[in-house]
Amino acid sequence: MNSDTLQTPYFYIRETGLDTDAAILKEALSKNWGPNHLVGYSVKTNSLPWLLQYMKGQGFFAEIVSDTEYRLVKKLGFDNAHMIYNGPIKEKEIFNSILLDGGYINIDSTEEPIWLEELSAAYPQRNFSVGVRVNCDIAALCPEEVLVEEEGGRFGYCYENGRLEEVISRINRLPNVKVAGLHLHSSTQSRTVSVYAALASMAVRIAEEYNLELSYVDMGGGYFGGREDKPDYRDYFYAICKELRRKFDPTRTTLIAEPGVSLISRATTFVTSVKDVKEIRNHSFLITDGSRTNLNPLVTRHVYPHHMVYVDEPEKRPVIKSQWVTGFTCMEYDRLFEIKDGPAMKPGDKVVYDTAGGYTMCLNPLFIHYFPPVYVEHRDGTLFKTRDQWDVDEFMQKNYIEERDFHE
Template sequence: MDHFIYKDGQLHAEGVPVADIAQAVGTPVYVYSAATLERHYRLFTEALSPMPHLVCFAVKSNSNVAVLKLLGDLGAGMDVVSMGEYLRAKAAGVPGDRIVFSGVGKTRPEIRCVLEGGIRQFNVESEPELMAISAIATELGVTAPIAVRVNPDVDAKTHEKIATGKSENKFGIPIAKARAVYALAASLPGIDVVGIDVHIGSQLTDLAPFEEAYLKVAELTRALRADGHDIRRLDLGGGLGIPYTRSNEVPPLPSDYGALIQRTVGDLGCEIEIEPGRLISGNAGILVSETIYVKEGEGRNFLILDAAMNDLVRPSMYGAHHDIVPVIEPGAGAEAQAFDVVGPVCETGDTFAKGRALPALAAGDLVAFRSAGAYGAVMASEYNTRPMVPEVLVKGDHFAVIRARPTFDEIINRDTIPVWL
């Protein structure tokens, strides 16, 4: 469910006409619904309510500080994968003891930064990283809480570029090697072993891979406890998918996911951490764009928009689908025609959809890309010196710009010409 619906013939974001936002801010523009963000976060907390838990929002899915503050004020933790994301979470008012630091390539400056600023735990992905954390924690005279990310060799049956739990992926430590790595961690100074971490991929639409992975984690928990480790937290990752189309395919509900967690690891007495991103923010955002031209080609028509692959790269990068809808509701019985929906960037890959059935559209008409709140603005760039797309947050009948579109002067003035040129 989201809060982008037609009212009186116009697409609204909660109580605000999307066309009003486009007129005030310009296009392209990302628009987020506070009500949808809040609702989706609460679905997870309710699903895990029978167990001690912390829902850590995956900051990589949408890192705007206003979004992080909204969720942090509700009690969310944050899952971060860089110093920048950590500092964004802190800027949003999230305390260090609700921030989990993941990622395969944590640098020494990043490790030092979060140890000095406070951290709930490091999700450790390799022995060299573990040694680095131990050395820096010892130097600072602090103890670093850690969970080892284990790779359970489970096929998440998702897109190859967002699968993370198979043996050939770069993530985590092979589960067969885990007991030896935990023994190493327990022997190191400055390290406090608190739990186990696992994450098998993103946009999963079937619970079976989760169940397979979590049963392996339960078995490992019992083995590690027998080895003398105080395993008190299980970080089960994120990855629950969302419906990108209005088809009959419906991914599992958070309540079903919570029941699975209860069934597979609920008897271990551990605090449960999860790291949802896409399911909280994905359907909470749209990208609004204006039609520049409708172009007749050889055997096909092109809908040329002012949004481009630098604003929303998912279709070019992953072949991802986003429903595209007109901001003005089509009349009953309006005929559809096939369009290749493209942007103005000089790349053939700057294509959002091919042969997409849409109602008749003309230059100046607005369209909205649904389900664009996750991995949209965070992956945007200024390719072709196109200004970074702005972001807007709606709450009820009002909205605010939460990231402004830079001017061309601001973009160009970041560059520096050497004195010898």
């Protein structure tokens, strides 16, 4: 298989790119905290089975947030002890079995403390450890930080209004359940290093205020990675560990990271081709076989890092003032970016989107076209198709036209 002849559109993962960020992460954790750390790869970010297997090979745990993700990672060989179960809605059966098997759980809801009370009573001779997800006022801690939502985060138990203290006291009343961890994942748009330092100092403050002896601090995900113009794990964990060391002993408290997009951005591209060039009044539209639905299903992105691969010499082409790269869908909003004063694009030219791996491959809507294929370039340069193009058969599976076709 040769990458020049692959039919677009497709995602392309370079294994050496993944290796680079996994190594930077491990080194940043070891250097700043020592060996007592663990990584839970955020499964939702990209749950491609090959990628999950890769993360398992790196020794990473699976950070999951649903029963579906639980069954997926189970199928791929992760055991309960190597899972971190997060999220606002959990399944009681999975919750119990992960706790009984010594996996990590960060509670986040009204019902989980009740499940803990039941578990504590059902297994009086066993001891259980849980983490508690913290919700704190990031806007007050870091006024410059650009939040994802103006009114602040909705996950975890609120520090400022006393809900966090309440849930900790409630768990402390159970003889065999310990608040062993704090979970501080907080998504912000600006992902600055200083917000992580502030979150780490919150962990110190909460542990002191509520007299907690923590066996872990989970800093969550949300880091930049694989981008030359942004901070990376080395910057984040230097700042985090500096704060945490004020209170926690790295030999007794495990530092947990739950990276997603930062681990896979560098390695992944989405390759598309120009299929048509249309002149409409004074505008030039390039119709490509990729779409905003492939790259930005959440419609949150404003920039699409990319590069071009031209079918012939672009220097010999006329320069066009404005060309709009658009997608294959029939939606007007499916416009990706404008090329200003660039060489006239032609059918066959490729638009290759860089850093395209997070929240895309699996978050692709099944809209007009189905999931594009995914290729992996192995370390030795060989190519492997890890996901085939989804077609009508995949789309029609588990669909029944008539009642009598349905078999439970």
